[in-house]
Amino acid sequence: MTDHRSIFVWIECKGNRIKAVSLEALNCGLQLSKTNGLQVCAVLFCGEQKPDLTPLSDFPPHSIKIFSGPQWENYNSEAVSNAFFHWMQEASPRLVLLPASNHGKELGAILSGLTHAPLASDCVEVECLNAIDFEVKRPIYSGKAFVSLALEGKGLHIITLRANVFRGKRSSKGTLPDAELVVSNPDAKALSLIVREVVKGTGKLDVTEARVVVSGGMGMQGPENFPLLEELAEVLGGTVGASRPVVDNGWRDYSNQVGQTGRTVSPDLYIACGISGAVQHIAGMSGSKCIVAINKDPHAPIFSIAQYGIVGDVLEIIPLLTTEFKKILHG
Ligand SMILES: Cc1cc2nc3c(=O)[nH]c(=O)nc-3n(C[C@H](O)[C@H](O)[C@H](O)COP(=O)(O)OP(=O)(O)OC[C@H]3O[C@@H](n4cnc5c(N)ncnc54)[C@H](O)[C@@H]3O)c2cc1C
Incomplete structure (x- = not known):
């Protein structure tokens, strides 16, 4: 998938579990692909143990790419953005969609900085204007108003999506394509390595995920x-x-x-x-x-x-x- 023919959707994982907000981004990507014919690729970064991909069958993407290695066991913005950026240079997606979670917003901003692609964050609507241009709606002034932005031109665009807005209707479970697996060792030049994640709090449902x-x-x-x-x-x-x-x-x-x-x-x-x-x-x-x-x-x-x-x-x-x-x- 090259030459701006694809939409990459970052699938956020927590350990072995795919986070529900990622499915919303997948749903949004598939809706857009119906209009502009772009191919949706789900992109996952995980440790050596592959996550359970079953939730993706609610919104089956056209392809799945899994980056597996100890450096991605726990989310590390440096490790994820480095690998994502290098692969994007090779594969030239048209659009990158990420959930507007804490990690999604951070990753979207880093990728935007690395690629010089425009970033629209926390969007509540995304539409195709034609085969190459998009229009997004996002809140401004602390949610007091909304602004519509046109993302025009043939280059890459990066969009983060507000949680619980793009849930969509899950149809009967679809068949998932075979995942392409890239196994990689940690980058020796990386400045940071997450050794251990300590979860603070009660272990109850996260406010951003709760219904x-x-x-x-x-x-x-x-x-x-x-x-x-x-x-x-x-x-x-x-x-x-x-x-x-x-x-x-x-x-x-x-x-x-x-x-x-x-x-x-x-x-x-x-x-x-x-x-x-x-x-x-x-x-x-x-x-x-x-x-x-x-x-x-x-x-x-x-x-x-x-x-x-x-x-x-x-x-x-x-x-x-x-x-x-x-x-x-x-x-
Ligand atoms: C830069 C900046 C960032 C900020 N970020 C945030 C943020 O992320 N989140 C946030 O929440 N705030 C934020 N604030 C603070 C914000 O401005 C408010 O001060 C805060 O939201 C008020 O919290 P509150 O409603 O709990 O308290 P109060 O404003 O003190 O309101 C308490 C309410 O409880 C009611 N009440 C009192 N007793 C009872 C009772 N027995 N039964 C029923 N009702 C009762 C009162 O009538 C009142 O309406 C930020 C402020 C600044 C300047």
């Missing part, structure tokens, strides 16, 4: 009240998020923080509990499909973006919601 996020703000009044949110999140099959002052106060870990300087989430359901709705918080969650706000102040700005609002004390309302959801969902 339900129950977030707590300063209205929760103290860390001792967060178990109320844990319980509601568990009943709904979700996870707990937090506003920045909650994290700054040490009530929750930074990995929970939602907002401009935290994580961007776009779950099916976001329940904001005792969160005022400052622009920096909204920047990280306005893409949620359904927003429910609980706040004792009826004029709190969060209500202006919520589909459902409950005016009242979070400490009274959350246990009531938990009890009702338990009855409905778990009998």
Whole structure:
């Protein structure tokens, strides 16, 4: 696949597991290929143990390329971008799609720097204008507005995609093409090598991957009240998020923080509990499909973006919601 006839989709892996956000990028690539005829190639970097490729059969790509070696066991931006860049020079893709995860955004920016290709990040829409040009839509001003950008010309374009926007309908499982495997030893000139990854936090679902996020703000009044949110999140099959002052106060870990300087989430359901709705918080969650706000102040700005609002004390309302959801969902 050469001469700008392909779309490369970076498939992000965590250990032996393919991350769900990568399937969205694959879905987006396949939708584009229906219009412009480009071939979609799924690109994976992994350690010596190959990841389970079954999830890819929800959106089967035209080809699969796996780079395998100890240097890719844990994500290392230097090792991944070096190999990706060298292969891109050989294969000349038309488009590179990556999930707008922390690693995807970092990798997209490095590849853009190395190739001098334009980068459109955190896109919520991608369309083909014709055989070679694309139009993307992305949020600006902390999510207060959207901008449409035309990516024109025959060169390479790099796009990162906001999570939970390109899920698409999974049809019956398709057949996967045989994967092309490239086994490689670590680059002797590499400046960094990840020796070990230490996972911080509770081991619960990551806020960026959860379909339900129950977030707590300063209205929760103290860390001792967060178990109320844990319980509601568990009943709904979700996870707990937090506003920045909650994290700054040490009530929750930074990995929970939602907002401009935290994580961007776009779950099916976001329940904001005792969160005022400052622009920096909204920047990280306005893409949620359904927003429910609980706040004792009826004029709190969060209500202006919520589909459902409950005016009242979070400490009274959350246990009531938990009890009702338990009855409905778990009998
Ligand atoms: C550069 C920069 C980056 C930032 N990045 C982020 C970010 O990534 N994420 C983020 O969240 N913030 C961020 N902030 C901070 C942001 O501006 C707000 O200060 C923050 O979001 C407010 O958090 P909060 O809503 O929890 O607290 P508050 O603004 O203190 O709001 C608490 C809310 O709880 C309600 N409340 C109080 N008691 C109860 C109760 N018993 N029951 C129900 N409701 C109650 C109040 O009415 C109020 O609306 C950033 C700020 C700056 C300057």
